[in-house]
Amino acid sequence: MNRIIRLAMPLAALGLVAGCGDSPETLLGKAQGSFGAQDYAAARKQLAAALLKQPENPKLLALMVQTQLQLGDPDGAEGAVTRLQQTGAEIPDLARIKAQIALLRARPQDALALVGNDTTIEGWRIRAEAQLALGNPAKAAEAFENGMAAGDDIALAEAYARFKLTSNDTQGAAAVLQRMVKMAPRSYETLVLTGDLAAARGQTDHAIDAYRKVLEAYPDRVAPMIALANQYDAKGRIDDAQDLVEKAGKLAPDNPDADALKYQLLAEKGEWEKIRLGLQGRESQLEPGSGLQMRYAEALLRLGHAEQARMLFSRAVLVLPGNPYSRMMLGEAQLASGDAESAWATLKQLAASTLARPELLESAEKAARATGAPEAESLAARLEPARLKAAMALVSRGDMAVMHHDWATVRTVYGKLLAQGEDPEVLKRLALAASNLGDARDATGYADRALAVSPNNPDYLYLAGLVRLNGGTDLPGARRLLEAAAAADPRNTVIAQDLERAKAAAG
Structure with a gap:
């Protein structure tokens, strides 16, 4: 049909x-x-x-x-x-056309067979995107480079720049963007990528300006509307973001990104009843762990339906075992449903982090007091206004440094936070900073310390494997750790892609 x-x-x-x-x-x-x-x-x-x-x-x-x-x-x-x-x-280009159709249908092996030994720019682009779909980033990078060497093509360049962005190589993406500006400065691809690169670097104002330029030239494109709405949201301009999401929803009623952002913005404004009414008829269709499912679950919790919220957050935790938000909300739902023992068991480790936010500390302190846990007093002390303000200022500085990929500042800030205790989340950020600064030994050391605190956490398993892979040290160990992370979090596509890289590197 x-x-x-x-x-x-x-x-x-x-x-x-x-x-x-x-x-x-x-x-x-x-x-x-x-x-x-x-x-x-x-x-x-x-x-x-x-x-x-x-x-x-x-x-x-x-x-x-x-x-x-x-x-x-x-x-x-x-x-x-x-x-x-x-x-x-x-x-004359029938094979390439059929290869592109195969790619659109998520049949990358068919696309590779159809493109054969085609060494045109378009052939290299299809080959690169097929290799990416197959989880072969090294082969994809080689194909992209061959395509770029063959000549100028905006579609190939955009695909290569996006590959760089998803690999957190903003410097490499910027280099490709410079070439795109020379090729086609006013093309949709160039204008959008300018905004995406600024957003990836945490340059919110520059990203807003870039996306506005896209919409001036291409006023009916939904993707830049949603991207601009996200940047408005980051600036706290929720009403402006909602206006754009509403417009995007009219142009593309079935767009999942517009749908997700719509309910995220409603949650930020605390409009829980609107969320409940909007999603209750779709409850059975909401994928556990998805943004929409967790928005709906939180709305139920805020509206007094704690048991139903607890069930939904329990499902989210099962599919997102390393996600701190889903665990925090499960703890809140357990506490609201009168099960303080389960709530404290869920929140205890999260609250021990020096990066814990006030709302988490408050819920954890309530659960600790309800169960008679001795940690209640230390949690209350951390909520003392002056101490909390100073801690959150340091955490905020660290967050901004991570967002801007200012790894030297990341290392300085989280080094200070590490002095407050062996926190795996602090160690995680220090490992990432050291890795990006080219210090593979320290990166591995920090990652292993994080893993020692929480040995079965897929996020820390992934981190320990990733820093080894990126540093080119202990490649068999990198593969083993990434395999363990993939087994613990089988739906995580980022882990799966880096596991393929590790397999290729380890031989």
Whole structure:
């Protein structure tokens, strides 16, 4: 049914708004202009209207194939390819087109087979993205580099820059972006990546300016709307963020990112009843551990439905064993449901961290007092206003340094916090700082100390493996630790990708 809708319905429906009185030649010219301006939705409408009049026009069909690929519609692209083949027209890049369709359908092995030994820029891009989908980042990087050496292509460059960003290589992403600016300074890809790079570096104001420029040039694109809304949220401009999310929701009602951010913003404003009403009919569809599920669970907790919230947070903890938020909220739900013993067992380790936030300390202190735990007094002391303010100021400084990848400051700040006790979260940040500063020995030492405090925590298993992998030391140990982390948190795609890197490195 979906395929029929995509291939047949839009041709008639979209033609009504694309200018039925225009000739196919005029519509083709308009579509070429829209395609060149990267307004692929408009190009599809114009081509659909033209194809109603000339359904076997090979020029129209060839452009429709490329348009559907740009829109990420594999069914639409395949349908246009089939019709183009039926005209008898030669399609010189058919294998590459089919490879792109295979990628869109999450069939990377098929894409690699189709692209074969193609050494065009597009061939290298397909090969790189297929290798990424298969969890082979080293092979992907090699393909990206070969593609970049073959010439200028904005799609390849953007994909490579995003690969760098997801690898936390902001310097490498910036170098690729500089080349993109020379290639196509006003392209959608270049403008968006400018914002994404600033956001990754924690440069919120620069990111806001960049995303605004994107929306000035491409006012109906949903992704930069959501990105800008996230930056407004980071600045505390929740109303501005909500306005953008509402607009994005109208343009793309089924967009999961807009949906998630909508409820996150409602939670930040404490509008729990709106969250409950909006999500209660979807409760059975909410994936455990997802942002929406935890927003809904928190709304139930704040509205007095502690037992139901406890059940939902218990499910979240099962699928996100290393997530401190889900554990903190489970502890709150246990406390609210009258089970102080379970609440203290859940919150005790979290509250021991020097990075613990006031709301966590407050819940932990209540649970400790209710169970008669001696830690209640020390928790109360940490909540003393002057002491709490000084501690949170230092934590905030450390958070900002991590966000800006200012690793020297990270090392200084968390070194001071480590003096307050052997805290695995502090050790984790020190390990990351040392690793990024090229000090593999200290990175491994900090990571191993964090793991010693919490031996079965998948986050610390991952950290201990990662610093070894990045430092090129003890590669068999890196693989063993990452395998243990993947077993403890099997749904974590980041761990899975780095495990593949470790396997390749260890041989």
